[in-house]
Amino acid sequence: MKKLFNRLFKGIVCAAVCGAAVLGTFGLAACGGDNNDSTDNGHDVHVPVSVYAPDGAPALALANLIESEKTPSSRYKFETTIVKADVIRTCVTGEAPKADFCILPVNLAATLLGTGETYQMLGTVTNGNMYFLTTDDNPTLTTENLSTLVGKSIGVVQLNNVPGLTLQAVLGNAGVPYTVMGNDNTVDPAKVNLRAFADATTVAPNAGCDYYLCPEPAVSAKIKGTASAAKPFKLAGDLQQLHNGGYPQAVIVARKAFIEGNDGAVKIVTDALKASEEYLKTAKAEDVLVSLRTAYAEGLAPSFNAQNLTSDVIAHCSVRFTASKDCKNDVNAFLQELISVNESFTKTVADGFFYMG
Numbered sequence: 320m321k322k323l324f325n326r327l328f329k330g331i332v333c334a335a336v337c338g339a340a341v342l343g344t345f346g347l348a349a350c351g352g353d354n355n356d357s358t359d360n361g362h363d364v365h366v367p368v369s370v371y372a373p374d375g376a377p378a379l380a381l382a383n384l385i386e387s388e389k390t391p392s393s394r395y396k397f398e399t400t401i402v403k404a405d406v407i408r409t410c411v412t413g414e415a416p417k418a419d420f421c422i423l424p425v426n427l428a429a430t431l432l433g434t435g436e437t438y439q440m441l442g443t444v445t446n447g448n449m450y451f452l453t454t455d456d457n458p459t460l461t462t463e464n465l466s467t468l469v470g471k472s473i474g475v476v477q478l479n480n481v482p483g484l485t486l487q488a489v490l491g492n493a494g495v496p497y498t499v500m501g502n503d504n505t506v507d508p509a510k511v512n513l514r515a516f517a518d519a520t521t522v523a524p525n526a527g528c529d530y531y532l533c534p535e536p537a538v539s540a541k542i543k544g545t546a547s548a549a550k551p552f553k554l555a556g557d558l559q560q561l562h563n564g565g566y567p568q569a570v571i572v573a574r575k576a577f578i579e580g581n582d583g584a585v586k587i588v589t590d591a592l593k594a595s596e597e598y599l600k601t602a603k604a605e606d607v608l609v610s611l612r613t614a615y616a617e618g619l620a621p622s623f624n625a626q627n628l629t630s631d632v633i634a635h636c637s638v639r640f641t642a643s644k645d646c647k648n649d650v651n652a653f654l655q656e657l658i659s660v661n662e663s664f665t666k667t668v669a670d671g672f673f674y675m676g
Contacts, residue, residue, distance in 0.1 A: 365396035368577075368584050371411075372422040373404040375622045376535065376636040377569040378611060380422060380444040383598040384591035385610045395584045399614040401621070411438055411572065419577045420588055425567045426481055426665035429654055435671030438572040441589055443646050446565030446637040449482045449558040450538045452531045454524050460556035465493050468511040472500065474528035476537075478515040481568065481657070482558065484664060486532060487513070488656040489561045524550040532558060535635040536627040557635075565637055567650050573674065582676065592640035599638055604628045643673040 372378045378401045388397050402410065408427060410418040416437065422444055423431075432438040451460055451473075458464060468490075475483045478499070490497045490511055497511040504527065506512050516522055519537035524545055531552075533541065538554070545551040559565040571592065578585055599607065608628055615621055623632075643650075650668075657665050 364394070365391070366394055366581075366584075368395050368397045368419045368581075369417055370397055370399040370420045370588070371407065371418045372399070372401050373407040373424075373569075374401055374615075374619060375404060376445050376448045376638070377422045377424075378614075378621075378623075379599060379607070379633060379636050380569070380571075380592060380595050380638050380640070381614070382602070382607050382610045383595040384588065385614055386598070387591055393583065393587060395581075395587060397584075397588075400616055401611065401614045401619065402616045403619060411574075416574065418574065419584075420571060420573050422569050422571045424481060425570050425650060425653065426657060428570050428572055429665045429668050429672075432572055433666050433668035433672050435575070435669050435673075437575055439575055439578065439674035440643050440650070440668075440672055441571050441573055441585065441674050442592070442640055442642040443567040443570050443650065444592060444595075444638065444640055445569040446639055447485075447557075447559040447562070447568045448535045448636045449485075449532055450535065450635065451555040451557065452522070452533060452538060452541060452552045453529065453555040454550040454552060457529055457555060459554075460530070460561065462493070462561055465490065465495050465561070468495065468530070470506070470508045470510075470512075471529040472504075472506055472512040472514055472527070474514050474516045474522060474526060474531040476516045476519050476522065476531075476533050478513060479661075481566075482532060482534070483513070483515075484657050484660045485562055485566055486558060487660045489558070491660070492656075524548060524552055530555060536623060536632045538635070539629065539632050540627050559637060565639075567646060567653050568637070570650070571640075578674065578676075585674075585676070589640070589642065596639045599633050604630055604633065607633065644675045647673045647675075 370381065370384070372381050381399055384397060385399050407421070407423055408431060410416065411421050411423065411431060428440060458467065475486060477483050487497065495511055496509065497513055498507050500512050500514045504514060514528055519533045522531045522533055522541065542552050542554060573585060605625065608623060608625060611621065611623065654665055654667055
């Protein structure tokens, strides 16, 4: 009996040791076996963090974050994806939204997330990239000479979206009468005549308007492309300056459930965004393209490329981060302006929508 007991005891000990060895091996594999998941600063595992942005100017705001991720220094692994503008809403909607952080047009963020129940706004990231083009001797537009537009026509890319509504708000606030042209393109001599253009590809010197409101990078490309034409385009002012130096074009939101317990990640993202303005001032355009290229969703034909992204274009995209606590009043006022032009375009937001940390 004693021998039997000894054999059983040895068997139990052996099983325990072997089991511990197996568990230890498994634990090592789970926590540090993959170099992509381990860090160099004492943390066991990178926490994946999903960041999304629409293609175009808003994506520039993430270039600095993408660049900094080449040498990660925290336990968070930021996975940035740039998608088509018309699908960005899918990143923050549904029962289990996939974005921990997401950049959205301000009107869309307000409409989809304005209750503050699922996402909160950390701040604004871009402040407008719309500029006027004209030909001949038409003057550059300023807040002092808007009345000279009466009887003239402006071709507006995105007339029924933020750019067009912002222009209408500017004219309304200045007391300058305007009208939206009908299909016959008849000009009202007593008003500023706004004509809708589907996109910038249809804007040309002979397209029939006195001025055109277009986004970058199309503006710079059209000035360059018509330089040798009989009636070349020239820059004739910008919508941002007509609207008090800018307007909250795009904002960044964070998933509320993620914010709780991950304030370190929030700080990393906001710090990177704060540094973006200076980074983009000094970075070469080709280096910015290299950074963004790693984030484009599969199959996406990006707005920016080696032919159209320059330091001037980057500057014209007005990338500048302002925290919610400093821009809350401006965002609320701008949303109200948009609603005053088209009451069904967007919504007002709850106080809880703004992250004040």
